[in-house]
Amino acid sequence: MTETLALYPLRRALISVSDKTGLIDLARSLASRGVELLSTGGSAGMLREAGLEVTDVADVTGFPEMMDGRVKTLHPKVHGGLLALRDDAGHVAAMNEHDITPIDLLIVNLYPFEETVAKGADYDTCIENIDIGGPAMIRAAAKNHRFVSVVTDTEDYAALLEELDEHDGQTTYAFRQKLALNAYARTGAYDAAVSAWMTGALGQEAPRRRVFGGTLAQTLRYGENPHQKAGFYRDGSSRPGVASATQVQGKELSYNNINDTDAAFELVSEFLPGNGPACAIIKHANPCGVARGETLREAYMRAFDCDRTSAFGGIIALNEALNAETAEEIAQIFTEVIIAPGADEKAREILAKKKNLRLLLTDGLADPLTAGLMVKQVSGGFLVQDKDSGHIDMDDLRVVTKRAPSDKEMADLLFAWKVAKHVKSNAIVYVKDGATVGVGAGQMSRVDSCRIAARKSHDMAEALGLAEPLTKGSVVASDAFFPFADGLLTAAEAGATAVIQPGGSMRDQDVIDAADDAGLAMVMTRMRHFRH
Template identity: 65%
Template sequence: MAVVSKKIPAPDRVGIRRALLSVSDKTGLVELARELVRRDVELVSTGGTKKAISEAGLPVIDVADVTGFPEIMDGRVKTLHPSVHGGLLAVRDDPDHVAAMEANGIAPFDLVVINLYPFEQVVAAGSDYPTTIENIDIGGPAMVRASAKNHAYVTIVTDPADYDEVIAMLAENDGCSTLDRRKAFAARAFQRTASYDAMISAYMAEQLSLPPVARHHATGGTLSLEMRYGENPHQGAGLYLTGEKRPGVATAQLLQGKALSYNNINDTDAAYELVSEFDPATPSVAIIKHANPCGVATGATLAEAYRKALACDQTSAFGGIVALNGTLDAEAAVEIVKIFTEVIIAPAVTDEAAAIVAAKKNLRLLTAGALADPRAKGLLVRSVAGGFLKQERDNVVVDDLDLKCVTKRQPTETELADMKFAFRVAKHVKSNAIVYARDGATVGIGAGQMSRVDSARIAARKAEDAAQALGLAEPLTRGCVVASDAFFPFADGLLSAVEAGARAVIQPGGSMRDEEVIAAADEHGIAMVFTGVRHFRH
């Protein structure tokens, strides 16, 4: 049964006379405490926080003197006491609450400054399970939630970044807090505890290998970058970090260039996830435009791989994102800066390459430190009206699949290598996806069409345009292989690929008309391999 409110009006201003401070991050603590003492605010504190304030020569009361009870159990129990929580939760205009405070010697807190045990940092440091669990804060979130609930009277602050705002509020309001600011701080406090608990939940689920679909799910993150806008100028946007240890755009170091936009980050993530599919021993480059690859290739060097990838679709590559699976060197940098590029991302960069890229001051250069593991487990969340979808990351790698040739003609070793390459790329192309490949490079990509036949035709047309741009007599799809992210429901999609010049096909199989498609392949002397795994990407 819901608790019924007494509907007592909240005051606009509340004088800050007593403050409770308990922080793990001591940044700005002394400066804030000094300002509070200057305003004759009584300070109550705990452990290391009290020590830091005392060492600064400022008067502070130990919380144990308020509770009449010492810290016990290695500090696990110190603030979970009526003298603390009564002072946080009391409704000061309720006669019953006031009487309870007087009867039990409880004094109210007007300002509460708390930041939580550094759980996220402990996880990021790779600490063992017992150490990580010990860094789950209990008393801190309890006090934060109590203070935030009672924002009618209590100002709750959970981030050192807000200390200046508190000081300014007191200066502007004669040492008082205001209701609108208390509400704003309370909202931030609940956001903080929600994010904190979500990260604990995610850590526990990962450590215990819990099923991906649970009864409840929470997603937490810390703002890393507030952007000017989202996909379009009228949409607000920000980048949040979840603590996941996956190399990529979210945690990459920006060496130069303007701040990344929403679309930059989305496209760069797509590019780096794709290029991470390739063994770093094989130089590989992916060029992305609007979250779809417009060219992917391998080569003897990164420069060669880039030239081959660019040849697939030079027009779309203009203003694109370039991802490399090895250290960006000078030779590759020289090639990349020849056309307008928004972002370059690689595990690392040489000093020579960085100097070359520096000539293009607006070009963003990112280093991710390492490649992402394509086989690693993870969760993907996407919002829908009224809720969200959650699924496991597609971590199936073509090299791990048991490929089955279903046609009379077997693929050659060269064709099989290109088929694996093409299927690896198709995994990262929006469905319906068709990828033509030859000699370790894409030569035509069809993405995001409602019909697989349309994707096959668009990819072939792209190949024709590329051939014309390169001054070739015929498109590179002549004699290529083709990959499809899902099965061909009819033979028409396969026949479109054959018409474009494909000589070998890799696809999941599993259609009711597989026999019809296999028969069409045999009729045209095409080799076809089934993977048994689909790679839809929407």
């Protein structure tokens, strides 16, 4: 790359934007630098209304916009102006022969396809919002970044003008390279959004090719550990959660904060606020306490009393707007993040004293029944599956023991089942009176999860000054079947009186017989919730 090519002046710009944020100011700044403006449709009209001199692309191509605007920039005089190599004699000769003038700057942002899909538009409306000419021009300009600058994001307008100021109306090769990278990432993400939408619209469970795109929300200090680089990207989904939340206060979220906060919010969203306040406390992506209460404060305190040790430095998710009395209690210990649909002013004032605590407000809960995609990288590829939106109700349950659960036991069983769905396998969850009292997570043996949960319950009872373990009189949920009766008997020894599990083991009858012998009630869901 010679010095001559490293810097290249802007003489002519083509502007065609859907999002017109900052357009007038940008165009005025370009015009003041002597840059000729070309434009299309609504962009051209807006520039003229602002008193700027602008040439219609139709006047350059000799063809009017047609077919409801579907065809306007797909023409050799546009693409030749973008693609021509200025230092190639053959290209220059072709431009001269066909009256093609170079285009040095392309400013394009695309039809709002992602926004259209997010609004729930019908199939035909989504199709009409697929941009064709825009991506074609962007790709052409990006390919020819030796000479052409291409801007696809309104966020880059200021950087462009700073570059022109710094280099006397010219752009550097390094700057054009960066713009080209952004441009190809934008068209890639756009095509990914179209592909993902069409995959869903056509009901394709495993399309031949999968593509994903996102927009950088935050460059993270590091990943799970300081030696790992990381970034946080938004996928454009309208689903309430950590990606769409407003951070009211606190330090920047870390990689682990984001991961754990997502786990907490997805769990608490299982509990609709119409059925009462609920709180979930998460540590390392696993629940260490989940509860309902008559008040939000009570829900938090009952969740906290499941495992106070693990709750220290945890993530708290609430299914209702945070109030002052709950904020006062939470402020008593160190908490990394609170995420909730809202927070009243008094609660915000209380938490403002905790400068490092992050408060995130989502303006809603996530729908636990809505499936999305989960993607996991493996060596040489990636796994894609639907989000676990599996749900059961009373009609799905099968009582398999001689004794059926009481109404109180059944309510706790359903509560425990919702929590077990969000615990790493092998998952065991003890619940009593609408609150977890023991959680065993991520063990290689299911019986070990039963023992660990019971042991933590015993330790917490001692800390609270109680004579009996919290699991006495509880129910227990298992995310997958008991392969042997030992896990179930461990739960019975801990004081559990009823069990919910999927069933499906070759030894189901042995487990049922053991439950009957122990006087346990047991229901089977015929649905498991492995979480790895």
